[in-house]
Amino acid sequence: MEVIMKKSNIAIVIAGIASVLFICIGFYMMNYTKLDNREILLLEYGDTFPTDHLYNADDSTYIHDNRYYIYVYLSKHCGSCLENFSSISKLFKIYQTPELTIKIIWEEETPPMKVLEKYEISTESSLFMDKSVKLSSSVPKYYIVDDNNNVVFVDNTIKKIVEKIQSLDIVDNNTLFTNAADYIVSSYVKQSGDDTIIYFTMEGCKDCQLADTIIENIAKEHPFELIRIYSYHTENPQRICDKDAIFLNALGIDWYPSFLILTESGQSFIGRTEEDELESCIIDAFGK
Numbered sequence: 603m604e605v606i607m608k609k610s611n612i613a614i615v616i617a618g619i620a621s622v623l624f625i626c627i628g629f630y631m632m633n634y635t636k637l638d639n640r641e642i643l644l645l646e647y648g649d650t651f652p653t654d655h656l657y658n659a660d661d662s663t664y665i666h667d668n669r670y671y672i673y674v675y676l677s678k679h680c681g682s683c684l685e686n687f688s689s690i691s692k693l694f695k696i697y698q699t700p701e702l703t704i705k706i707i708w709e710e711e712t713p714p715m716k717v718l719e720k721y722e723i724s725t726e727s728s729l730f731m732d733k734s735v736k737l738s739s740s741v742p743k744y745y746i747v748d749d750n751n752n753v754v755f756v757d758n759t760i761k762k763i764v765e766k767i768q769s770l771d772i773v774d775n776n777t778l779f780t781n782a783a784d785y786i787v788s789s790y791v792k793q794s795g796d797d798t799i800i801y802f803t804m805e806g807c808k809d810c811q812l813a814d815t816i817i818e819n820i821a822k823e824h825p826f827e828l829i830r831i832y833s834y835h836t837e838n839p840q841r842i843c844d845k846d847a848i849f850l851n852a853l854g855i856d857w858y859p860s861f862l863i864l865t866e867s868g869q870s871f872i873g874r875t876e877e878d879e880l881e882s883c884i885i886d887a888f889g890k
Contacts, residue, residue, distance in 0.1 A: 641735045645756060651747045655732050656707065659725045668749045670772050672697070672704045672763060673729075675743040678713040683742045689760045689846045691721040696781040696852050697764065699773050705729050709741060746770070760846040761834065768851050775854065782852035783862060783869060790829050790842060791864065797826040797888055800862035802844070802855055804833040809877070813859040816881045824888060833858060863887035 643652060651673070656664040674690060676683040690706070698704045707729045712718065718725065737743060744763045746755040755766045767773065791798055799817065803810045817828065832838070834847045844850055853862070857874035863884065870887045872880075 640733065642739050643735055643737055644739070645737065645745065645753050647753055647755070649753045651745065651751050651753055652735065652737075653751060655735050656729045657732070659712075659728045659730070664729055666747070666751050667703070669700075670702045670749060670754075670770075671745075671747045672702065672767070673745040673747060674704065674706045675709065675737045675741055675745070676706055677709040677741045678711065680741045684713065684717070686742055686760065686846075687717070687721045687723070689848060691723060692785065692846075692848045693760060693764070694723065694727070695785050696778060696848060697767060697773065699777055699781075701773050702767070707731060707737065709736065760848070764846065764848055764851045778852040779854065779871075782849055786829075786831070786849070786862065787864065790831075792827060795866050797824070797866075798864040799826055799828050799884070800864065801828060801830045802833070802849070802853075802858060802860040802862070803830055804858040805836050805838075807858050810859045812877050813880060816877075816884075820881060820884055824885070826888070861887075865889060 643649075645651065651666070651671075653664060653666040658664050672693070674693075678684075694704050704727065706723065706727055709731070711730075712725070712728055715725075718728075731737065737745075740758065742758060744757055744760065745753055746763065746766055748754050754770070755763070757763055757766075786800055790800075801813075801817070803813075820826075821828070830842065831849060832841045832843050833850070834844050836843045849855065853860075853871065855873070860874075861872040861884065863870045863872065865888055867889065872883050872887065875883055
């Protein structure tokens with residue numbers, strides 16, 4: 603009899619848990635269906651961006667100023683959106699200027715504050731849509747909008763967005779170069795002020811292999827910190843990677859290897875250079 607009673611109690615507990623799960627799943631599906639029933643705008647080139655459907659984090663009405671914008675459409679439930687946060691953070695620090703503002707539009711609420719703080723994304727950069735519309739059927743999605751609030755470009759990759767920004771010539775190239783160099787120094791250089799070579803390289807690059815030997819020779823006579831930044835093609839997670847080609851575009855890199863030389867007196871950039879001239883160019887940049 604005691605065994606039967608125990609089995610009966612277990613069955614009741616299981617039934618109770620199943621009921622709770624059923625209610626939770628039903629509640630989720632009800633809300634998910636509501637989201638799915640929102641109108642999907644599917645914006646294209648030339649469309650007016652729907653700023654009238656946007657509001658700020660403090661619930662105030664959002665106003666689009668007369669400047670260019672990058673709108674980043676994300677969902678906190680989207681894994682690839684969260685994976686792109688490191689590149690989105692770079693985008694803010696390098697490409698946001700008086701001529702270009704960047705905003706994140708959340709499909710629902712924001713992710714936990716600790717996630718935003720980790721990537722130094724302020725709540726003031728966040729916007730929300732009213733519950734009647736969605737910008738797209740998929741996320742992430744990136745929009746470039748001009749000073750007349752018209753869509754100039756739409757894509758689902760940051761790489762294509764920064765390439766388009768460069769082609770539109772919205773932001774001064776010198777400003778982008780300075781912002782990118784400052785980001786690299788603050789993020790990767792251990793001792794600011796020491797002689798440093800930021801070495802932009804690519805896996806499988808024969809010219810880079812030749813440059814490796816030249817750098818080793820220079821290091822025998824002149825100590826410096828060496829930081830390798832690999833092109834966006836690299837798949838090695840242990841390496842510093844120019845994911846989404848943000849550095850490539852902001853610094854105007856059109857050749858591998860390229861170098862950013864940092865010294866106490868300033869910085870200089872070395873792009874495409876003949877092999878027999880590279881060593882002297884680097885030494886000259888160090889002022890030796």
